[in-house]
Amino acid sequence: MDLSLLNGGGSFPVGAALQLPDNMPIQISDDFGTWLRTEYIETNPANFDGAYWDHTRATLWAKRLEYTNRSINGASANGNTIVAAVGHNGTDPGGLAVSTDNGITWGSLIVPSGLTGTQNVNAVKWVSALSLWVAVSSNGLIWTSTDAVTWTPRTSGTTNALNAINFANGLLAIVGASGTILTSANGTSYTVRTSNVTSALVSVAFYNNVWLAVGTSTASQSSRSTDNGVTWTAVTTPGGGTNVSRVITGNNLFVLVVANIGVYTSTTGATGSWTQVLTGTLGLANVSYNGEFYIFTNNNTLFYKSFDLTKLRPYPHGVGGNATATFLNITDGRFLATGSDAGSGSGRVLIGNQLAYAGNPSFAGTQPTSLGNIGTAFYVRIK
Numbered sequence: 603m604d605l606s607l608l609n610g611g612g613s614f615p616v617g618a619a620l621q622l623p624d625n626m627p628i629q630i631s632d633d634f635g636t637w638l639r640t641e642y643i644e645t646n647p648a649n650f651d652g653a654y655w656d657h658t659r660a661t662l663w664a665k666r667l668e669y670t671n672r673s674i675n676g677a678s679a680n681g682n683t684i685v686a687a688v689g690h691n692g693t694d695p696g697g698l699a700v701s702t703d704n705g706i707t708w709g710s711l712i713v714p715s716g717l718t719g720t721q722n723v724n725a726v727k728w729v730s731a732l733s734l735w736v737a738v739s740s741n742g743l744i745w746t747s748t749d750a751v752t753w754t755p756r757t758s759g760t761t762n763a764l765n766a767i768n769f770a771n772g773l774l775a776i777v778g779a780s781g782t783i784l785t786s787a788n789g790t791s792y793t794v795r796t797s798n799v800t801s802a803l804v805s806v807a808f809y810n811n812v813w814l815a816v817g818t819s820t821a822s823q824s825s826r827s828t829d830n831g832v833t834w835t836a837v838t839t840p841g842g843g844t845n846v847s848r849v850i851t852g853n854n855l856f857v858l859v860v861a862n863i864g865v866y867t868s869t870t871g872a873t874g875s876w877t878q879v880l881t882g883t884l885g886l887a888n889v890s891y892n893g894e895f896y897i898f899t900n901n902n903t904l905f906y907k908s909f910d911l912t913k914l915r916p917y918p919h920g921v922g923g924n925a926t927a928t929f930l931n932i933t934d935g936r937f938l939a940t941g942s943d944a945g946s947g948s949g950r951v952l953i954g955n956q957l958a959y960a961g962n963p964s965f966a967g968t969q970p971t972s973l974g975n976i977g978t979a980f981y982v983r984i985k
Contacts, residue, residue: 615706666705667951672696673722674940674949678735680728685735685750686940686951687723696722698737700750705951714745714753727767729774734789738764738776746789758784759794763802770808770851773831777803777815785831797825798836809851814839814871816849816858826871837873840866852891857911861887862901865911879911890937897937905939 666684667674673689675696686699688711697713717723717739726737735747742761745753758764764778776784781797783806797803801817803825808814813831816839817823823846824839839846841860849858855867858876865880880886885901898906898914906914939952 665950665952666701667699667708669699669949672949674699674951675722676725676727677938677940677951678726678728679938680730680735680750683728683750684938684951685726685728685737687726687737688949689722690720692720695719696739698723698726698750698753699951702750712751712753714743715755716743717741724763724765725767727769729769729789731769731772732774732789736767736774736776736789738767738778740764742778742782744776744784744792756790756792758792760784765803766805768806768808770813771811771830773808773813775806775808775813775815775831777806779803781817781825783815783825783831783834795827795831795834797834799823799825804846805848805850807849807851807856809854809856809871810869812856812871814849814856816846818846824871837871839871839873840864840876840878848888850889850891852889852896857889857891857896859886859889859898861885865889865898867911880914884914884916892937899939899941 667686669688669691671691675687675689677684677686679685682702682704684701684705687696688699689696695713695717697711697717699708699711701708714723714737722740723737724740726735728735733748735750735753737745737747737753738758740763742758742764744756744758744764746756747753758776760778760782762779762782764776764782764784766778767774767776769775772787774786774789776782776786776792778784779802781799781801781803783795783797783803784792785795786792797815799817799819801819801823803815803817806813806815811828811830813827813834814837815825815834817825824837825834826837827834839849839858841858841863845861845863847859847861849856851857855869856871858866858868860866860882862885863882864878865886866876866878868875868877884898884904884906886898886906887901888899890897894909896908896911898908900906904916906916908914941950
């Protein structure tokens with residue numbers, strides 16, 4: 603079937619979605635890209651209960667960027683501008699990759715001032731309250747930018763690796779190796795805080811007047827603040843070892859992922875206040891929340907979706923391994939995943955298909971009201 607006939611002779615962009623008869627053999631030539639056939643759609647209105655859209659939101663993904671022999675350690679977005687934090691390639695330092703058209707095209711790698719050798723950019727975040735991009739490195743460097751083009755170095759007060767960035771309650775918090783915690787009200791000047799832990803802090807979140815930075819040692823590995831980041835106290839969070847991967851705020855809870863061990867929740871983030879809600883048998887590795895549902899990664903090619911942290915629905919993302927994926931919410935219903943394929947050594951950026959969330963796919967012609975027992979299938983262009 604020539605897909606260009608469905609679009610007035612033109613091609614469909616990456617991320618386009620089509621609904622076609624389920625029994626239709628489709629040969630996609632190189633000229634028309636790579637399309638992923640997704641789950642069955644019920645076409646009998648009497649049987650349709652909305653379940654299809656419930657479980658397909660944020661489950662169709664397009665690969666937007668790939669580097670060979672470089673990890674992609676995180677990403678953030680402001681409108682159609684996406685900035686990715688990129689690792690080194692064994693010889694040259696990492697940097698920042700920037701797209702201004704929602705990930706379709708990317709400029710040359712930007713190596714910000716001071717980044718040399720085999721150093722990485724570990725995280726990047728758009729902070730809308732400050733109208734500022736913030737990026738951090740594996741050797742304690744911080745840069746900020748207003749346009750994602752020019753990056754200005756800032757004094758961090760540390761040479762320890764910086765691993766994660768968050769902004770909440772008027773405060774920018776950055777955490778890193780050896781218990782490093784930095785705070786800032788403006789994103790340009792930073793104060794080094796005493797965390798009272800020595801572990802590598804890998805993630806930080808805020809909920810109900812509590813900041814929580816989680817770490818990777820086996821005892822008292824995390825740090826908690828109840829005065830908006832001024833003083834911090836050591837606390838014990840579940841898991842320990844090197845498995846803690848992320849803490850987020852979702853649905854009035856701290857949600858902690860301990861890779862291959864389980865998922866825990868707490869309303870306070872304090873020692874002893876955690877409840878295990880999911881086991882580690884699925885190899886869950888990371889999580890994000892968009893105000894309606896959670897999306898988890900695992901340690902191979904599956905994503906999982908959950909509304910209530912009791913039931914998970916698995917989905918293959920269809921574009922290769924992404925074992926170290928990190929999720930960030932971009933806009934309502936749209937997700938960004940970054941990570942690397944351990945098999946090929948490729949770093950990747952994946953973007954959740956926006957059409958799949960909206961509930962209004964781009965139908966090929968008029969949606970049929972009845973196809974007997976044939977049904978229809980949903981296709982999305984992923985390359």
